[in-house]
Amino acid sequence: MNRQEFESKNRKEWLAFEQNLAASEKRKPTDENANLPAEFRKVCYNLSLAQYRMFGHQICDRLNGLAIRGYRLIHRKRSSFGEGSIRFVMGTFPQAFRREWKLFAVVSLVFWIPFFAMWWSADREIEWVQALLGPEQMASIEGMYGKDADTAGHLRQEHGSNFMMFAFYINNNVGIDFRLFAGGIFFGIGTLFYLIYNGLFFGAVVGYVQYSGDPELLWRFVAGHSSFELLGMLVVGMAGLKMGFALLAPAQLSRGDALAKAGRDGLPLLIGGSLMTALAAVVEGFWSAQPFPVNVKYTVGITFWVLHLLYFVFVGRRRHGA
C-alpha cells in the first residue's frame, strides 16, 4: 500500500476522529456512533504504520497531532475535588510530613534558634532588637501591645475590619509562603534566609513587647493562630529546602531529575503548609482580636497546638486497601 492509498483509505476515519475530538474537547455531545477510544487506537496504529513506512511529514505530523490530542483527552485524570481533598488531608499530607521529618527538624532549628536568641537578647541588650525593628515597627508594636495600648480588639470595632485583616493576612502571609518555597531553588538559600529572618523578627517583636509593652496583650492575640501560622511556614520551608538539598546533593540522579523528584515529593508540603497559613489567616482575622478572657484564648491556642501534634503524628497511618 503506498501513501495515496493509505491516505484515501483512512482519511474519512481521521476526519471523523478529529471532529469527535473537537466536540469532546469543548464538552459538546459527540456523534452518536462515536467511539473515541477505538478511533484513538486506530489512529495510533495508523501513526506507527505511517512512521515505519515513512509516508512523509505531511501524514506523520497530522497523525502525531491527532494522537497527542487523543492522548490528552482519553488519559486525563478526572478525580472528584472533594474526594481528592479528603484523601490529601487524611493521608497524603501528614504522610509526606512524617517522611520528611528530618527536614522538619532542620527548619525548626533554623527558625527557633534565631527566635529565642533575639528574645533572650532583649533582656540583656535591647539595642539589637531596636536595630532590627526600626522606629516605625516599634511605634506600631507599642500601639498594639503597649502598656496603655488601645488593644487590637478595640481597633477592630469598625465594620468589616475583621474581613479586611483576613484578606490582608491571606495576601501577605500566604504570599510569603510561596516565596519561601520558591527561594529554595537557589540551593535552599532563599528559604533559609526567610526562615532566619522571620525567626529574628518574631523574636524581636516578643522581646520588644516584653521590654516596653504588655506581653499578655501579645500572647492573647497570637495564641489562637500561632500553631497554624508557624507550623504552616515551617512546613512550606521543608518543601523549599527539599529542592535546595536536591540541587546540592542529587545523589544518583542528575540535578534536573533530582529537582523534579524534590518538586514532586515536596508538593504536598507546599500545598498543605499554604492551606495551614490560610487557616491561620481565618483565625487571625476573625478570632484572635475578639475580646475574650485570657484563659479562653490560651486554652484555644494550646488546643490547636495539641491538635496539630496529634494530626501530624497519627493521621493517615493506616493504609486503606493496600
Added chain:
Amino acid sequence: MAFPERRIDTLQTVELAEGIEIHLRVAGPFLRLMAYLLDLLIEVAMLVCVGVLVNFIFPLFGDNVSQAIYLLTSFVIWWFYHVIFEVSPWGATVGKRTLGLQVVNTAGGAVTLGQSMIRNFLRGVEFILPFAPLIAFFNARFQRLGDLAAGTLVVYSRPRIDPIIPGPPPFAGVPVNITLTREEEAALLSFRYRCGGWSEARRMELASHLRKLTGEAGPQGVSKLIGMAHWLEEQR
C-alpha cells in the same frame, strides 16, 4: 523508527502506553517570553479593572470590605492567573494560547494543579537572578528551572503542516533497479515533494549526489530522480 537516533531538531519523542511514539514540538524561549509578556499585560489590566470596580462598589460596602475584596482578588490574580488557565482544558494561559503554545507534562499529558503551582511560583524568584532563566537554553527541552522542578514542558499545541511544493511533473516513471532502504525511499519522495521550492541549481546540486543511482548529471539527473520517485509511489 521514522527518525534517526541522533537528532538535530527539538522534537521530543515520548512512548505512550498504546505502543506508539509521539513527537512533541518543544517551544523556544523567544516565543515563550512573548507569551509571558502578553500574560503580564493581561494580569496588570485585570488588576487595574479590579481596582476601578472596587472604587465603584466602595460606597456600597464601606472602606474595609472593598479593600479586602481588592486584596483577595489581587492575590488570586497575582499567584493563580497562570495556574488556573494551565489546569483548564485549554492547558495554556491566554498569552500562550494566542501564540499556539501549551503546557504539558514530560509525557505530553495535561499538567496537574501541583505541577502548575510549582512551575509558576518559581518564576518569580527565577527572574531575580538574571542568569537563572537562561538555564532554558542549556537543556534540550528548553525547560527553565520551574519546568525542571515541576516536570513540565511548553510545546506547540498545533501540528506543523509543511506545505507541499512538488517539483515539475515527471515525464515518465523510471524503474529503480536496486533495493532501497526505507530511509532512502523516503528521501527520494521528499525530494519530489519539496523541490518545487528550490532553484534549479539547488536541485541539480542535490541530484548530483545521487549520480551513482541515476547515472546522469545536470537537469537530466533531476528529472530522472523525479521519475524514480514517481515510479516508487505510483507504478511499482
